[in-house]
Amino acid sequence: MLYPPERFxxxxxxxxxxxxxxxxxxxxxxxxxxxxxxxxxVMFTLFISQTVDALIAVEPVNLYDVSDTSKYEIMDAFIYYFVYPPTTYLFLYFYDRWKPGGWRRVLYVAGGSFVSVVLEGLAHWVRVYTYKGWNLGYSLCVYLVVYALYVWIYHLMIKLMDRQGIRTRR
Known part of the structure; x- marks a missing residue:
């Protein structure tokens, strides 16, 4: 069930x-x-974001809340569907455009992770996230893994779709 925010x-x-x-x-x-x-x-982003939060942001672990409470609020859904997927799209858009390889790929993932940590820190400051045993150092580790997964999924999908003759570009 989706709950309304306690206060807007x-x-x-x-x-x-x-x-x-x-x-x-x-x-x-x-x-x-x-x-x-x-x-x-988009689907992979929805899966990853909600799975990670289901594993570490709810009981028994319960390291942070998204929005005002631990209940699944309308704004939680908004964040999952309208903030995270376009952020992933932008990350992969520029990855595809710049095509970093080798150390540049590592730096791109690290840079995207760093930017995400800074933005999450700002979101934490305005209480989008309420930490209860969590900190931005953990977030950096999660972003590094998740962005590396996005790059892996990107390459996997490009390879599979090219092999099948399915168009990957507009």
Whole structure:
């Protein structure tokens, strides 16, 4: 069940503004990926974000809350569906555009992780996330793994779709 926010305050406004900015940025960029590939990226992002939160943000671990409470609020769903997927799309868009290899790939993943930690720190400051045993150092580790997974999924999907003759670009 989706619960309404306890109060519509700074954290909800921050989440809405973040969602509008990243969603608009993703929509305004020239289309780069096919609808199939974009769908895979979105679905994988939804799976990863909700799975990680289900493992570490709820009982028995319960290291942080998203939004005002540990209940699944409307703003939690907004973040999962309208902030995280376009953020992943932007990360992979520029990855595909710049095609970093070797150490540049490692630096790209590390840079994306660092930017995400800074943005999460800002979100924590406005109480989008309430830490209960969590800290940004843990987030950096999670982002490094998750962004490496995104790059792996990107290469896997490009290879599989090319092998099948399915168009990956718009």
């Amino acid at each position: 305050d700074l954290n909800e406004w921050f989440s809405l503004l973040s969602g509008i900015v990243v969603f608009a940025a993703a929509l305004l960029l020239p289309k780069r990926f096919s609808a199939v590939l974009t769908t895979v990226f």
